[in-house]
Structures are given as C-alpha cells and as structure tokens.
Amino acid sequence: MENQIIIGIPGKWKNRTALIQTLASKGEGYLLAGNIFHNKDKNITFQAEVQDYEPTLKETFSYASKGAFSESLLEEINDHTFTVYIIADISDTGNVTDLIDAGAAILRAGGLAVKIETAGIAHSKMDWLQLHHNPDILSVYAHFVTIIGEEDYYCSFGMKAFGLPDAVTLNTMSPKEAAALLNTFNYYHVGERPLFTNGETFSIQKDAPNYILTGLQDFRYEEDNPFYNPFGLWNLGTSK
Numbered sequence: 344m345e346n347q348i349i350i351g352i353p354g355k356w357k358n359r360t361a362l363i364q365t366l367a368s369k370g371e372g373y374l375l376a377g378n379i380f381h382n383k384d385k386n387i388t389f390q391a392e393v394q395d396y397e398p399t400l401k402e403t404f405s406y407a408s409k410g411a412f413s414e415s416l417l418e419e420i421n422d423h424t425f426t427v428y429i430i431a432d433i434s435d436t437g438n439v440t441d442l443i444d445a446g447a448a449i450l451r452a453g454g455l456a457v458k459i460e461t462a463g464i465a466h467s468k469m470d471w472l473q474l475h476h477n478p479d480i481l482s483v484y485a486h487f488v489t490i491i492g493e494e495d496y497y498c499s500f501g502m503k504a505f506g507l508p509d510a511v512t513l514n515t516m517s518p519k520e521a522a523a524l525l526n527t528f529n530y531y532h533v534g535e536r537p538l539f540t541n542g543e544t545f546s547i548q549k550d551a552p553n554y555i556l557t558g559l560q561d562f563r564y565e566e567d568n569p570f571y572n573p574f575g576l577w578n579l580g581t582s583k
Contacts, residue, residue: 346432346433346503346506346573346574347430347431347432347433347461347569348430348431348433348439348442348459348461348487348503348504349428349429349430349431349459349460349461349569350428350429350431350442350446350457350458350459350460351426351427351428351457351458351460352426352427352428352429352446352449352450352454352455352456352457352458353397353400353404353420353423353425353426353427353454353455353456354423354424354425354426354427354449354452354453354454354455355419355422355423355424355453355455356424356425356453357424358424359393359425362375362393362425362427362452362453363375365452365453366448366449366452368452369451369452369453370448370449370451370452371448371451372384372385372448373387373445373448373449375391375393375427378390378391378392379391380427380429380445382444382445382448385441385444387441387444387445389429389430389431389441389442389445390429390430390431391427391428391429391430392427392428392430393425393426393427393428394425394426394428395424395425396423396424396425397423397426400420400421400423400426401417401418401420401421403458404417404420404456404458404465405417406463407458407459407463407464407465408456408465408466408467411467412456412465412467416455416456416467419455420455420456423455427449427454428460429442429445429446429449431445433503433504433505433506439483439487439504439505440478440483443471443474443475443478443483444475446471446475447471447472447475450468450471450472451472454468455468456468456471457471459486459487459501459504460569461501461503461504461569461570462487462488462489462500462501462504462570463489463500463570464486464487464489464500464501466486470486471486474486480533480534481530484505484529484530484533487501487504487505488500488501488502488504488526488529489501490521490522490525490526492514492518492521493514494514495513495514496511496512496513496514497511497512497514497518497521497522497525498510498511498512498525498563498576499511499525499526499529500570500572502529502532502533502572502574503572503573503574505532505533506574507529507532507533507574508532508558508572508574508575508576508577509529509561509572509574509575509576509577510525510528510529510532510576510577510578510579511525511559511576511577511578511579512524512525512554512578512579512580513580513581515581523547524547524554524579525579527547528545528547528577528579532577539556539558539577540556541556541557541558542555542556542557543555543556544556545579552581554579554580554581555579555580555581556577556578556579556580557577557578557580558575558576558577558578559575559576559577559578560575560576561573561575561576562576
C-alpha cells in the first residue's frame, strides 16, 4: 500500500538559489538537489517539492494549529516566499524519526513552521525542534495524530504515519471521553503493536466499558486524498 506522509515548511528565502545555499550551509548535512532532499552521512533521502507563494497558507496554518499560533507568526507565514514539501514513504516509526530530522534541518535553514499535510496539524518551529531533541514515542504520536469530531462520529487522523489504521467511534460520548478512548487505543496500538482481530474487545481500564473492534476501509476520503489512510480504520463499537 502506498503510504506517503507530507510535511510543508514555509520560509522567506530570497529565491530558490538562496534556499538551496542556505540549506547547504545550515542544514547539518542535508542537501536539496532537484526533487531530492538527502543527507549522505545519515543515509536519509526523501522526495521534495518547492512551491511558490501560496495566498491561503496563513489561513491553513492558523486552522491546523488550532489557534495556537500567534498573530506575528501567522503574519510571517503570510510573508513567505516558498514552501518546501517533504514527501516520505513511511513504513515504520524509524521513518517518522527521519522525517522529524529532515524537518528540523529546514527549520534551521530559515523555515518558519511545520504543517503535516496528511493529518492537518501544524507546529511552531520551537515545538518541532523540541520534538527533534526528544522524539519519544508518546511525543511523536502527539505531534502526528489528532482527534476530530464529526456530526456522527469521532475519529483520529495521522495513524498512517506509523503504518497503522486510524480509530473511529460513534458520537455517543463527550469530546473529552472520545479523545481519551481513541488516544488510549491508538497509543497502545503504536507502542505495543498488538494483532487486533474483528470481534476482539478493548477497554481503557478494568472498570471501563468494553468496545468491540471492527475493521473498516477508510470511508472518510477518496484514495487519492492526502488524509486517506490506506490501512483503514478500527471502529470501536459498544456492546449490545
């Protein structure tokens, strides 16, 4: 299954030549050559695309940061000249750590912030560099996965960064309860890698309700959408 994770990092480089030169001098071993972003010493290679100014970028970063970005940062993003997109074929958690490393290199070379295009989550430069300094599994999960409430259900986005299905449950509880359930399930899935089967039950603690697991295809988006999870979904349903 094709499973690409995309991050976008805007910056205010004078031109593309300046971008390439700044990366070469400040990217700690990373080089941008055509559509390849490569670090020979670390043996890390990703696809890359450089896009010109995008007028809606401030708005999309504001939404993806869930209001956490300051107006001054958003104005800097609005003044960007280019955005570097890193496209990673993800197969395991090690690939995610490499992607974090690549993103940090671009930030050190003048990048302003990071948006995970395949999950709709944005992080400030400081936040991403802190993650890069300490990429423990819980921190990586928290940066790459988000919980969204729809009209009929709650679900996660971003689990494909770990090569795993997202989780979904019907809208029968409070947002806080749903987030606790889905985050607990997902984190257990990332950390322990159990082999779940249809009909198996899951509970977040001994005295909590049991939820019956049912595997589903990702019905939320078409297969060519960046948010689509090729690994599907685990539906957490209540027992009768």
